Amino acid sequence: MKRLFNTFFKFLHDIKGNIAFYPTIISVVGFGFAFVMMYLESLGASEYLVEKAPSLVVNNSDTARSLLTTFIAGLISIMVFSFSLVMILLNRATNNFSPRLLPGLISNTRHQVILGIYNGTLLYCIFTLVAIVPEEGSKQIPGFSVLLGIILMTFSLGAFIYFIHSISQEIQVNTMMSKVYKTSKKRMESLIKDEEENQTDFEDTSNWETILADGTGYLQDVNLKSLGQLVEDKELMLEIVPVKGAYVLSGIPVIKYKGDVDDALKNEILDTIHFANDELIEDNYVLAFKQITEIAVKAMSPGINDPGTAINAIDYLTELFAIRMRKKDKTYHLNKNGKALISIKTVDFDELLYNVMAALRTYCKHDVIIVQKLLIMFRYLLHKQEFLKDEYKKAIISEIVNLKKDALSEIHNTADKKVVSDYCDFLERHNPTNYEFND
Numbered sequence: 001m002k003r004l005f006n007t008f009f010k011f012l013h014d015i016k017g018n019i020a021f022y023p024t025i026i027s028v029v030g031f032g033f034a035f036v037m038m039y040l041e042s043l044g045a046s047e048y049l050v051e052k053a054p055s056l057v058v059n060n061s062d063t064a065r066s067l068l069t070t071f072i073a074g075l076i077s078i079m080v081f082s083f084s085l086v087m088i089l090l091n092r093a094t095n096n097f098s099p100r101l102l103p104g105l106i107s108n109t110r111h112q113v114i115l116g117i118y119n120g121t122l123l124y125c126i127f128t129l130v131a132i133v134p135e136e137g138s139k140q141i142p143g144f145s146v147l148l149g150i151i152l153m154t155f156s157l158g159a160f161i162y163f164i165h166s167i168s169q170e171i172q173v174n175t176m177m178s179k180v181y182k183t184s185k186k187r188m189e190s191l192i193k194d195e196e197e198n199q200t201d202f203e204d205t206s207n208w209e210t211i212l213a214d215g216t217g218y219l220q221d222v223n224l225k226s227l228g229q230l231v232e233d234k235e236l237m238l239e240i241v242p243v244k245g246a247y248v249l250s251g252i253p254v255i256k257y258k259g260d261v262d263d264a265l266k267n268e269i270l271d272t273i274h275f276a277n278d279e280l281i282e283d284n285y286v287l288a289f290k291q292i293t294e295i296a297v298k299a300m301s302p303g304i305n306d307p308g309t310a311i312n313a314i315d316y317l318t319e320l321f322a323i324r325m326r327k328k329d330k331t332y333h334l335n336k337n338g339k340a341l342i343s344i345k346t347v348d349f350d351e352l353l354y355n356v357m358a359a360l361r362t363y364c365k366h367d368v369i370i371v372q373k374l375l376i377m378f379r380y381l382l383h384k385q386e387f388l389k390d391e392y393k394k395a396i397i398s399e400i401v402n403l404k405k406d407a408l409s410e411i412h413n414t415a416d417k418k419v420v421s422d423y424c425d426f427l428e429r430h431n432p433t434n435y436e437f438n439d
Contacts, residue, residue: 030120
């Protein structure tokens with residue numbers, strides 16, 4: 001039963017990011033609603049309305065057919081146009097920003113729901129059209145169903161107007177970065193809240209037995225509820241070896257464990273780990289740092305040459321790093337008694353900062369404005385005294401030194417060099433830490 005639940009968890013996790021997920025569900029609803037209306041028509045819904053409110057019922061078969069035929073043709077045109085806009089958005093995101101943005105854009109719930117409204121209304125109109133009989137027939141035409149078709153078409157037109165507005169906003173780079181930032185912030189704050197009462201230590205795992213990965217892909221998510229219950233029932237302790245978002249190859253250690261584990265139990269444990277080919281910020285906040293960094297790097301490429309976007313990206317990175325400083329580098333899953341049973345590896349702050357700065361230093365070190373903006377970011381982070389741990393101080397100062405070296409070696413203008421040197425000197429004079437800015 002647990003394996004079935006874990007399989008369903010993985011399946012649901014995969015299809016939720018599919019662009020056809022909500023359209024399929026809403027289309028099925030529209031299809032079913034058409035048959036419900038056929039049943040109500042057979043009970044005399046239209047005859048009742050003709051007697052009570054005749055102005056609401058389309059009681060002419062030719063008029064009804066013309067309306068529904070027009071709706072069907074119009075909805076098909078709207079759907080084609082909407083899907084074209086989605087493809088343009090995805091293509092623009094790939095070429096101008098970062099391919100990593102695609103999974104988040106494809107899984108946009110609002111766009112999926114709107115496309116589902118189109119398709120659901122289309123199916124409803126098609127089956128309602130089929131139900132219309134010639135006027136000379138003995139059966140009353142489904143006038144009430146046609147009225148609902150008019151209402152649904154009006155709603156679809158409103159959804160189309162909103163869709164155009166939404167696409168025009170989504171295609172802007174600031175909107176994309178803001179969405180990435182908010183999603184990552186929400187994820188990190190949720191993790192920070194879970195860690196507030198987590199003051200426990202964990203055993204040394206160097207001599208523990210290992211479970212090897214039976215597949216490949218990105219470590220997308222772990223069903224901690226199911227895994228925690230399994231570990232508690234079997235009196236085990238586990239460590240998840242790869243960090244979330246890492247690409248796992250078949251045959252490498254993915255779990256370390258302490259306790260008695262047979263082959264069947266190993267399979268149950270592996271079933272709680274979800275591997276995927278796509279990455280979503282909702283599951284891995286580190287992806288937001290990668291995406292915003294790639295947007296900044298792409299903006300500084302000669303083909304785009306948009307330093308303003310790079311500056312905005314650094315602003316978002318500054319806020320994300322400030323939030324990340326509040327999070328612990330170690331994450332544990334506790335049982336009801338507060339005992340740590342599962343150790344979950346996370347990307348350390350210094351590693352995360354280095355990976356971001358390595359890319360920015362490589363592609364932005366020649367631009368004095370960007371370098372100055374990065375130094376402002378470091379100044380802000382150094383003054384977050386309430387969250388500034390010793391290892392965080394060392395990491396930040398190390399990156400300031402690295403940035404100064406690269407910038408001074410790449411910038412040739414004397415005045416620009418002086419700006420960089422003076423700001424680094426300022427940071428050293430006003431350094432709120434006890435660490436020296438040594439090369």
